[in-house]
Amino acid sequence: MEKVKVAIVGMGTVGSGVARLLLDHGDRVIRHAGKILWLEEVVVRDVKKRRDVELPEKLVPTDDLSRVYKNDEIKVVAHLVGGLEPARTIMIELLKSGKDVVTANKALLAEHGPELFDLARELGRSIAFEASVAGGVPIIANISQCLSANQITSLRGILNGTSNFIVSQMEEVGASYADALKEAQVRGFAEADPTLDVDGSDAAQKLAILAHLAFGARVQWDEIPRVGIDQLDPADLAYAQELGYRIKLIATAQLREHGLELHVSPTLVRSGQPLAEVREAYNAISVVGDAVGNVFFHGLGAGQMPTASAVVADMIDTAVGRTALTFRTLQLWSQAEARVAVCDPQTLTGRYYLRFTVEDHPGVLATITGVLGRHGISISSIIQHEASQDENGSVVPLVIMTHTVLAGATAAAVAEIDRLLCVRPGSVRLRVLS
Amino acid sequence: MEKVKVAIVGMGTVGSGVARLLLDHGDRVIRHAGKILWLEEVVVRDVKKRRDVELPEKLVPTDDLSRVYKNDEIKVVAHLVGGLEPARTIMIELLKSGKDVVTANKALLAEHGPELFDLARELGRSIAFEASVAGGVPIIANISQCLSANQITSLRGILNGTSNFIVSQMEEVGASYADALKEAQVRGFAEADPTLDVDGSDAAQKLAILAHLAFGARVQWDEIPRVGIDQLDPADLAYAQELGYRIKLIATAQLREHGLELHVSPTLVRSGQPLAEVREAYNAISVVGDAVGNVFFHGLGAGQMPTASAVVADMIDTAVGRTALTFRTLQLWSQAEARVAVCDPQTLTGRYYLRFTVEDHPGVLATITGVLGRHGISISSIIQHEASQDENGSVVPLVIMTHTVLAGATAAAVAEIDRLLCVRPGSVRLRVLS
CATH class of the missing domain: 3.30.360.10 (Dihydrodipicolinate Reductase; domain 2)
Structure with missing residues (x-):
């Protein structure tokens, strides 16, 4: 049976989980990949540290990344180093040395996505990143393939x-x-x-x-x-x-x-x-x-084995050749123009939950609802509970649910209400899913 | 841009939805496939029937399947004919004429899966069937790829x-x-x-x-x-x-x-x-x-566009080459030995909901719980409401939730209870998810 040599860089919690799946459950990998994913190298920061996974005698962890870079037989690398550096440099070196990379590092992608994806495309390599969002929930594959x-x-x-x-x-x-x-x-x-x-x-x-x-x-x-x-x-x-x-x-x-x-x-x-x-x-x-x-x-969305599950599925997809096919067409983080612009948050409409702490005397509710009305904020429901005492007299919480309104107008109305003498600081404005 | 010619066989509700996605939304198909999926033929049973999708002038529906079989340029066919025959024969002919097939026909797969999948493998073709289970929910891809x-x-x-x-x-x-x-x-x-x-x-x-x-x-x-x-x-x-x-x-x-x-x-x-x-x-x-x-x-799980969404995703995967990679390794319905045997339902354990209609007099509850006890059925909760009258006197519903018990013992106990004179026919036994 064909053997694809793979490596893990970074043996933290997720790395150990990936090693465990590859070493202990090779049968299911073979069943889905039609090949053996052979764990050839494990790169760690500190070779002396004890790990929670038993490695075969011949697989001695190394802190020398060049053992991966220089080994042309290693085709797929699970890059499980967190943070931005040296994670970014390692990713670049892996791609340059001809590896397809699987990563769980969302910060790295969110920060350096364009650079890394462009480089991968240029070199004819792929980056798979299912584990970077929502851990065990395969949302990346579902969006990029199943809902295409x-x-x-x-x-x-x-x-x-x-x-x-x-x-x-x-x-x-x-x-x-x-x-x-x-x-x-x-x-x-x-x-x-x-x-x-x-x-x-x-x-x-x-x-x-x-x-x-x-x-x-x-x-x-x-x-x-x-x-x-x-x-x-x-x-x-x-x-x-x-x-x-x-x-x-x-x-x-x-x-x-x-x-x-x-x-x-x-x-x-x-x-x-x-x-x-x-x-x-x-x-x-x-x-x-x-x-x-x-x-x-x-x-x-997190945890050792759910995340490892996503990483190993990506490694299988990469070894089989599916990742390359998907990666090529998706044009992720490419120089291509954005298909959609992000809109100005002020112009958005939506429903809001508002809470004010107001003085408990006649006319306050009229004043507040008056401000909302002037800003075009229409009210769907109100809760007002009984008064409690604060050091400045009796105050009541006033909770207002709006109908669908403009975000900008709501912000302006709340700012205006906050300036009223009958309103205590600390107003709350939360979105409501409609 | 590369053009992959495709056909739709069967223009019912789902077929029309597939045509609409291919014809009206070619842009998103190109974005995900990196190619044009060109709808070359549309095969219908009755060419005179009005359809709810507008076809381009040059795309005249035909009732002649050989136009698809004989056209070697057509690579991918959405096979959307329901039932077993002629659906089975059409599937076989499509595979034999070198097409990769996408289908939504679960009955056909459930009934003739082994024959059809063996034939596809033998001919080096693929069958994609995301739409056959749960319509728009991409459960097939998730099980066979994402959770591999x-x-x-x-x-x-x-x-x-x-x-x-x-x-x-x-x-x-x-x-x-x-x-x-x-x-x-x-x-x-x-x-x-x-x-x-x-x-x-x-x-x-x-x-x-x-x-x-x-x-x-x-x-x-x-x-x-x-x-x-x-x-x-x-x-x-x-x-x-x-x-x-x-x-x-x-x-x-x-x-x-x-x-x-x-x-x-x-x-x-x-x-x-x-x-x-x-x-x-x-x-x-x-x-x-x-x-x-x-x-x-x-x-x-059903409906025109959710099902069409699954069919077109499969067509894209097939045109791109992903389906072939998955299909080859999965060994679906192959002659390979079953990896797991189905167990005897009697030996299963689980929780049950039982309802009996019993006569409302002293000792009945003791009799019934006695039978359950002898069969080793332990009770987690009981509801008994007030009596109502039936033609044979006063009866009450008796609802019993069991702890985890043997299916076979539960069936035997209920059968024994059903034979009691104080119990009316029509006992209910339902599983409880634990």
Whole structure:
């Protein structure tokens, strides 16, 4: 049987999982590839470190990348080094030395996609990256192959498992943000420094990749407007629930009349809708295609084996030759002109959830609704609960759900309301999925 | 740009949708295929019939199949003729005349898969069949490619949209089976003769295809034990709801210690679980892989454009060469030995929902629970509502949820209970998803 020699660069959690699948489950790889994927080299940063995978005696981990670069028999490399450097340089050297590369590094693609993909095309090589978005959920293949007969019109995803876990904990157990974050760290869902997860950056990087794929957008991830869950107030989770909604960190890419709507934001989703029911550290993506209608994908977005599953599927596709066929036609991150422009967020329409903390005296509601009315914001429902005392007297929370309104007008109205003397600081404005 | 000539055989609903995608949306096909898919011939049964798609002047529908067989320039054919014959003969002739075939005909594959796939392999041709299972949900590609690094351990699907629509109507609107069926027919979700949909045959055909793919099982669809929704009593939907469950027609393929569990049956699924929340005519599949964990797919399982979306994606994959690569390695329906045997349904364990109509007098409950106890059936919960009168005196419904028990023992216990004088005919035994 034909043998394709492969290598793993980076033996962290995912790398060890990939090694385990290749070494312990060669039978299923053969069944799908019709070939043996022979693990020839394993490159690690520290050869002395103990690993949680048993390697065969002859496969001695090395810290010398040139053993991979110089071995022309190695055709496919799982590049599992995180961060931007030396990950970028390693990727470039692998491509230049004639390897097809499989990666899980979304930050690298989101940041250096154009350079790396151009280089791969120029050299006749391929980059496969299923594992870079939503881990075990095969969203890359589904968008780029399975839904190829569609114009995708909308894509909404829960792409950051850490954030979803934290919000679920806050909602279900009534935990505070700090406690929920701590629990996520204990369970291994959150990094020691969780900033990129909870501030929406990680989701924005994944959204940038999906927007390239699905819409041919040419967007830098850090240009995507994003709000994380780190400022989320448990009170809003409770009000949302009272209104029949849950709050989720939703990454949105949606075709609008004037271009592509693109943002990451905590969003109210009506209970019972598939995206609202995504719990714990799961990921999910709801895709609408003009032919297929709505297709929904749900699975584990991170973790050793789910991510390794995606990496090994990519390695098989690459060894078989499928990746090359897909890669060639997709023109990812190419110099080709963007097929769609990103639209000005101010011009977008949508529904909003607003919460104000207002003084409890006559005329306040009239004043606030008056401001909203002048800005053309029409109200769909209001909740006002009984007053509580703060140091400046009696205040009440005022929760307003709008009909479909202009984003710019809503922002302006809220800014104007915030300047009213009867309104306390800290107004909340969240998107509502409609 | 390279042009690949294609043909459509069968211009029913789906065929017209395929023509529309190829003719009106050539741009997106080019983007994904890197080639033009040129619709060269359209074969219809009745050339005089009006169609709901506008064809270019030069593309005159023909009823002469030999125009396709004899045209060596036509490489890919969408075979969209339903039923077994002449569909089988047409498929054979297409393969023999050197075409790669794309089909949506699940009955044909479930019935004649081995013959057709062997022939295709022998001739170096391919058969793509994404549209044959779950319409717009790309479950075939996901199982055969995206999850290729996994041993799939479990697969549960809502594969018949008609049944799901009917059950949803009964549950949500409180419609009777007959009214719900009528509504399904009005809305175009059910055929004039809905037998194969509502008796579980259609789902069993799809399950047979998935079991081949995911487990290498060699099973004939009509050997799969199946119960449809045509005997479902609205009372059981209500009791299920009271217990926190919904009833869904679930097609199950699950690896057990002694082989593959395989059946189609109305099943109680706990509310809130993704499969329980599938409404209307939607399809869904929950797949568990040993590496990836649980992945859930949800979308439209039928209809013109969702099915056409799957057919055109297959045509693109075939024209690009991806299908050939996948087809070659998968060894579908090959003579190769089954990788897994189907296990004896009697030896399976699972949870059950039982409903008996019993006389309302002392000692009845003790008698029935006594029988269950002797058969080793342990009870997890019981509902008994107030008595109603039938012609033979006062009767009560007795609903029992079991713990995990042996299927064979449960069947024997229910049979024994049915013979008791205090029990009316018509006991109900449904599976519970655990």
